[in-house]
Amino acid sequence: MPESIWYNASMKPFKYGCVVTGETFCPRPDLQKRLATCVKDGQNVVLVGERRMGKTSLVYSVCNGLKRYRMMYVDLLNIRTVADFCNRVATAAAQLGKKESFVSRALSFMARLRPTLSVDPGNGMPVVSVDSRMAEDPSSMSDVMALIEKFSSDERMFVVFDEFQEVKKLDAGDQVLAMLRGKIQFLQDTCFVFSGSVRSDMVDIFTNPKSPFFKSAMTISVANIPDDEFAPFLIERFKTGNRIADRAFIDAVFDFTGRTTGDVQQLCAAVWNTTEKGSRLSTADIKPALEEIFEQESGPFELQTTRLTRYQFKVLVALAKLGGRNVYSSEFMSAAEVPSSGTATKALQRLVADGLVFVHDKEYRFFNPFLRAWLINKGY
Template sequence: MNPFKYGQVVQDKDFCQRPDLIKRLSEVITKGQNVYVQGERRIGKTSLICECVRQLKKHRLIYIDLLEVKETDDFIKRIISAIVSMEQKGGMVERILKKLAHIRPTISFDPLTGMPTIGFDETIAFSQDSIHGVLDLIYSYHTKQRSIVVVFDEFQDILNLKDAKEILAVLRSKVQFHSDVSYIFSGSVRNKMVEIFTYPDSPFYKSATSLDVGPLDQDNFRAFLKKKFNKGKREIAPEVWEKIFEISAHVPGDIQQFCDALWDITSEKEHITLEHLPKALESIFAHEFKGYETTLKIISGQQLKVLTGLARMGGKAPTSAKFAKGLGGIATSSIQKAIERLMDLKIVFYFEDEYRFTNPFFRAWLLYKNL
């Protein structure tokens, strides 16, 4: 069976240890402090947080995912669902139903998996005013013996809400009041997280310490992955590792996806060499090309030119004369505009003095297609 996992939270044996980050986060949690965790997509933030709480054993996690949240009503429902999900793990779903009786929730169990899903009375729409209530409900679970850890994941998406500022203010006041509960705010869109936590006019200004999650230590991660290949009786040539990390832009989730593809195209006792890489990439492209093509449909010819330029020449100096010349002499102001659009579309992002592809395999595909 393919041992590589990506596109999901990894924990326990599937989690390659990151002792320094786990140690720092554990300290924050056990002291009941608040922290905002930032790092790129698929770098391992959610896994780090879940694994850390798992290792702490005496803490319980309330995990609220705010990815693409757009309405206040939905925001509140996600918090309630997170509480239900925690109760389910403790086998106490009835208890939560009692506590929430006034909003008439219904719980149904998926016949296949037994997982509960919560249904809400359609006539009830939650507004800002309900935030106090649901956060107090969370707090009612907090005891000295079993501390609660509240995680708001993809927290930057709270800015999508129309009344974001007011909601942030209410949230902040509650978080401050629950001084012995650790709140973790995790986010992958750096500039928005910075806006929330470091702008003086933001309600969350100076409300939490920060924790940066970068790539995994390369030697550690490589040993972790190598073991998986070896268990499946596959050997990897040393120079292949360098390439895997480079093509995947050192992003753990993408590295695991690449290993997954390499595994799939090889069999037991095979020695994996550089020659296997194109085939592994092709198998990734075969899964993903529809998404790539959709992306191409929504950008202009000029933007595509700049994008392929970034793929070929890298994103360190796209407004330099050299880069413009490489594109056949496009005005630098047009390049800048195209890049802004590509960033809005989240096709590229800017980090550490460089424009980078959100999906490194998309970059590889552009080069492969010679677009």
């Protein structure tokens, strides 16, 4: 029987696609210390990094390490309206673990928005929803901020706005940002952490002189975990899962994935899944692991690539095969079968806009290393 079936899910040595805590979290002492210091000092922070690098897991680890502080974690992913924003904030406040009577009293601070408190049948956690008509006006922000003020006056707390760039996408995004900034600057003792992806409006919100948040917080960048810290951690995780991995193998995993934390974990999870107990791992174990990943991901990959025009697809395949450094070389242009550099430029722009590739140091790179490998494997 494959080990993955009898191995309890919580015992799996590698996790991806979720926040990692406890033994599946590789310590990041420098970042954890810097963020914890900001929390204690009430210094606001912008946490930026590529997706899947570990921003959310980092804030959770800091929360776990600061026993005297509570974290109010507001996930702003996919908010569409000001009411959504208010709901997420109020729900995060209600989930701080306070008595129901305290929560109900606190909600009276936003009585104008007619909040209702209920319980999520899925996880038993409290959920707040406000009257959507009352909350469409950006000024309702002051009511939810009053709620944060109430909670932060009661005990030591820090507030995390995760995927903060989503605010900018709201119709009233700029107004909401201005209101938020106006309120936050009076909450001097409370640390606000604004977390988001580098490839988004995040950078603009904090660096554009016209933005209300211009230079309002200290930036902490979350890049990859240094190899010399991540490799021993992964070797140990393999050992826990009855596999023997050496540094050369881990380096091959790093090179393949481009070191994005979540991708490294995904590949290690697949290697673990597709090898036998007691195996000594080698680079030959990467191919079967990739096949497992292709099987899981082929649906989304097909969907992403069938939407493309012929030229866009050809350019994407050429990027997979030849890399993205010399996209106007004759070799690249003929591989991509594009008639002119203008056509190549247009196709590249669309691939960037679609979030399939991004530009780093004048090089086009895949967001997802497994998509690249999948294209090559398909023999396009």
